[in-house]
Amino acid sequence: MKIYLCILSLFICSITFAQTTVSGSVKDSKNEPIPGANIKVEGESTGTISDGDGKFTLSTSKKPPFTLEISSIGFGTQKVSVTSNNQNVTAVLADEETQLDEIVVSASRTPERLRESPVTVERFTTADVKRTASPTFYDGLENLKEVQMNTSSMSFKSINTRGFATVANTRFMQLVDGMDNSSPLLNFVLGNLIGVSDIDVASVELLPGASSALYGANAFNGILFMKSKSPFINEGISAYAKYGQTSQKAAGNNEYYDYGVRAAKKFNDYFAAKANFTYMKGTEWHATDYSDKTVEGRDRSHHNYNGMNVYGDEASTNIRGVGQTLAGMGLIPASAVNLLPNENVSRTGYNEVDLTDNVVRNAKIDFSLHARPFGNENFEIIWQSKFGFGNSVYQGANRYYLNGFEMQQHKLELTGKNFFIRGYVTSEDGGNSYDMLFTGLNINKAWKSNETWFGEYAGAYIQSTLGGATPTQAHATARNVADTGRLIPGTPEFKNAFNQVTSNSDVIVGSKLVDNSKIYHSDANYNFKDQIKFAEIQVGGSYRRYDLNSFGRIYTDTPQFGGIKYDEYGVYTQVQKKFMDDRLKFTGSIRYDKADNFDGNYSPRVSLVYSAGEAKNHIFRGSFQTGFRNPTTQDQYIGFNVGNAILLGSAPDNLTRYNETLPVTSALGQALVGGTTTTIDGNNAYFNSYTKESVDAFAALASSNPVAASALLRRTNVDLVKPETVKAFELGYRGQYEGFNIDINGYYNIYNDFIGNLTVVAPLYGTAQDSPDPLLGPTNPGAQSVDALASGNVRAFQLYTNTDIEIKSLGFGVGLSKKLPKNFEVSANYNYAQFDFDQSKDPSFEAGFNTPKHRVKASISNDNLFKNFGFNVSARWSDEYMWESSFADGMIDEVTVIDAQISYGIPSLKSILKVGATNLGGTEYRQLLGPGLIGQQYFVSLTINP
Structure with missing residues (x-):
């Protein structure tokens, strides 16, 4: 608590320095204001952004004369000279399609123009954050080309690209300010449970496809980079508040709210700090799929029913075998055994909605301290701490309620013009999380043991049959008799049993998930461009230690054997060189990675980018790279009883x-x-x-x-499991034609040793x-x-x-965007994906491609439809596809979703009021089997800028 009070005091204290203040406005060629324009001091990091009315105020310790650089996406850059304190300036930016000149960092670990990127890169800018019709910027990423979103919970969404989607997506990496925010225990990203606030997002870059050559083992299907705002550039206090309603047939209409505050202060050129707090609460999408998991068409009336969102009915046994046991004990005549059918009967389960409070919560806290010993961005020291808390639902082999889950990260980073060195630790605490399947099983056993229940069922069935009942009638009577004394949800007796089961981690009687695992990670990179002139050369590396501690509940880390620790490390180098009047750019890189339990792997990548046309605005690219994925901690060390099977790793x-x-x-x-x-x-x-x-x-x-x-x-x-590999081929084109920005890419992947x-x-x-x-x-x-x-x-x-069978996948995507007259912007993209796997050669293996063959997304927006008003409408469609997982297999239906928002800028308050709605068509849909159907969400938000 003391450290938080100390941080807060930094923002409260008033410290005065000699400063120059510049005010002004940013407009387009039609004299309309440009909100969100970037204004910075040339050669410095000092900067700000324009408000909803295009106005800005900038303070800097630099004395006149100096130059301001003013820019905004879709417009050219203008430089303005400042010659005196308190000067007022007006900047008029010319319309310009500049997407090809946007700067990206992710593809090559160095700043480069988008046109020169050797692979496909998708961007989500601060302007996109403001205009998205989704409740949060993270939800809005679903509208990016290549992105497939899988919703396990309202607060837990998994991003995937290029096939083989899962909720626990260990083939996709997510970095937040350089930190991998995947779960230490299970190795997959927990959505934005610990991530970035909407008002602290500086940029988002998506790198679809294999990226192992620079980012290592887990960057196998893609990688998402989220960068937060620097307090040196974006200071002041900003806040937002959202209030709305979720609507779903199963759950009804329920309140939803989300609010946050960001405080950032640049005290001088040497020191700055910031802090963020956000909190969201709503009602979970109720999971009410009561179809049978294993037999299509079977319902609750069947004596061996196993419902999708019903738990406890997994306890199933052959009822004639029960009769034989009873006869052997002398409890029934031997002649009565043959009156029992030679088939299985399951216990009566409990619905998922009765085993959770159906409330979703997420709180995020982060703060960072930034020091620049030399007063410029050539060397900066950053301490950052992030905390995420909340409730959510995770789906793996079973459904798990993450109740009071906590995750935190702490980072120390040294960064400069051509280098960075960072080290961080990620830790998590399972809180009061529990497994829903074992909750149902053990509540049932708490009020009546399985032996007693099945024995009563067999006895009642025999009596009913002797009384002339049909088999259907006998089963119904037997279940009623066996269910005598069943605990009813909502009663004190049920609540007491529920609390006892969910607080015990022994799967024989309980369902609690225990986790206190950590990841220790460090990485470094140096670019020799100032020392070596003939080419741009980088070197880097990383080291990671896993420290797993589930106390034997999920992994085999029982007290008998102790915790599980193992290491991974990697080194890489990259060379970039331009030829032919800078029209041809070559990039070559290679990485070596080694992990305990496995041999080392080399991951090379080569690419060529050619800029054609007089203005170099027709850019062709091609690349080849190999990627690999080490088996996860689950693949190696899990030893988890899920009821019908033991999940067992193969280390x-x-x-x-x-x-x-x-x-x-x-x-x-x-x-x-x-x-x-x-x-x-x-x-x-x-x-x-x-x-x-x-x-x-x-x-x-x-x-x-x-x-x-x-x-x-x-x-x-x-x-025993070993690393899987991919050979990835990609061709692409970026360009402009008749005012359209065009991005086309195609890929072909060959997977070997697929896990x-x-x-x-x-x-x-x-x-x-x-x-x-x-x-x-x-x-x-x-x-x-x-x-x-x-x-x-x-x-x-x-x-x-x-699997020994080679798996192949291919796909292509087309993205179009255009800036129309009167500030309208339109965009559309299409993705095609398919895979090739001969199931007959390995019938037991489940590849789980889990990706629609066809996806279409489109949007139309206007940030200034008329004075201070803007809007955005986005739509997406995907065709049906097969979902395969350890939880359930089945078809996901075709779906069309339309989201929309209107916004109003309030210049006097430096605020934006937004009213939005998702899934306007109202047809509830799913993205995987198991979670609740996704309904509608309405919200109104107010964002106050510095």
Whole structure:
């Protein structure tokens, strides 16, 4: 608390320096004001931006004479001489399509004009932030070409480019002020839960496709760069407040609000500081998909129902097997067993909406201290701390409620004209987060054990059948009897059981997720352009340490084995050279990365950019690069019980770190293991198991023809997970024609050793074999494994492995934009994507392309439709596509979404009032299976500028 009070005091204290003040206005050629124009002192970082009426005031410690540089996107730059204090200036900027001259940094780790970028780059500017019709700038990124957004929660959205989308997108990297803000434990980006405030965004750049040559292993499918404003350039106090309503059939109409404040102060040329605070609260999109996860068309009336957003009904067992157990205990006559059907019955589950408070919250706090020892931007020292707190829903193999989740980052950075050195730590705390599936399972077990419930069900079914009931009637009666005493959501008894389950991390009785993991990261870069003149040469490198600590709840970091720590490091170099009167630009780079448990990887990239035309405004580019992705912490060290399977990573030491003692019920099995239990470990999963598909085929035939059924069994044949690689080819064109800005790109990717999931079934005894013969007798290892399968003495695993089949993907995109008369701007883009994978060669492997083949986006806007009024309308469409994941598989429907906003500038208050609405058509839609349907959102916001 003391450090925060200290920071606040810096903004409250009044410190006076000798300063020059310049005021003025910025207008276009039609004498209309230009809001958001950049005004800076030439050769210095000192600057400001114009308000909604085009006016500005700038203070600097520099004494006249000096020069102001005034610029804005879509206009030319003008220089104005300042010769006296308190001078008033008027700048008139000429219309100019300057998108090709915009400066980007991400593609080559050095400032370069967009026209010279060797690969596709998409930008989201401060002007885009102001005009977006989305509730936040991060939501507005969905309208960028190449971006595919996947919504798991109102506050948790995952960005993806170029296919293979997931919620936990470990193939995509996101950097905020140079810091990777992915989860230390699970390695994927948590949207903007810890990111940048709308009023602190300086720039956003998107680099779709493989970027491993400069950014390492996780920049496999793309990378997003978000940069916040510097207090040296943008100072003052700004704030925003949004209030509105979300509307969804399942949840009804609910309030939504979001507010934030930014305070920044440049005390002199040597020291500046800033602080941000934002808070958002709303009602979650209710997840109410009650279709069966495994059998299309099945509903709650079925005795073995397993609902998509229902939890606890995963507890399922063969009811005739229950009868056999009861008969063996003398509780029912043996003759009654055959009255029970030879099929599974599931327990009655609880709806997801009854297992969460359905409230989404997110608070972000950050502050930074900036020192320039020499009074200029050639050397700057930055300390930055960021904190994110909140509630959200994350979806992996199950649905998880992140309740009181906390993540923080602390960075020390030294940056200068040609270099940077930074080090930061990211840590997270799971708070009171919990797994919804185990919450449902264990609340059920809290009021009645599974053995008692299924026993009562079997007894009631027999009685109903003897009374003349049909099978359907008998199932209904049996469920009513077994459900006697069921805890009802909303009652004190239910709440008590819920609190006990969600506060216990033991999956036998609880569902709490425990996490206190960290990432330690450092990287550095130096550009030799001032020392070496024949070409621009850079060198750099990075080092990262993972420190995983889930206390054995998610990973195999139990007290018995201790925490999990492992390292990654990489080094790279890049050479750029221009030829042919600077029309041809060559870029070549290579990076070497090494991680514990894996061999090192080289990632080269070469590209050529040619600027044709008299004005060099027709730019052609081509590149080839290889990318790679190291297996994540999950791929290597997870040991997570998700109910129907164990998620098991394949790091060599993880196979023995995971072990489990399970009951053996078969007489043969008990004789073989020498008791009623046996202990297995990860070696059973990877080296002594059957593919799930063959076990399912076996089960369907086993009762009628066990020999033929056994012939269908196939032993799992997988290797331990290793890095996946991609060869990426890209061609593109940027240019201007008849006033249109055109950007066309095409890519072709070849993936090898693609990482995915494979579900297997391991027998608790015996040896897994292809087509084992059950007639060889109890001494045969293959026949023993068949007995284990037939008697249910098995454990299912979901493994992380690579496919030997080569996967290919290709796509192209076209983007058009044009500035029309009377300040109108229009833009449109189209993306095509497809992939090629021969499923028949590896039927058990799930690639999960999860991307629409066709996507179209368009917008029309006018920042100054008439005095102080502006508007923006954006639309996007995508066709249907197949979604595959460890949670559920199914089709995502075609969707059209239209968002709109109108804004009004209030010059006297330096404010902008905005009224916006999303999904104006009102048709609720989804972007993946599992989360709630996305409804409508209406909001009004007021932003106050410095």
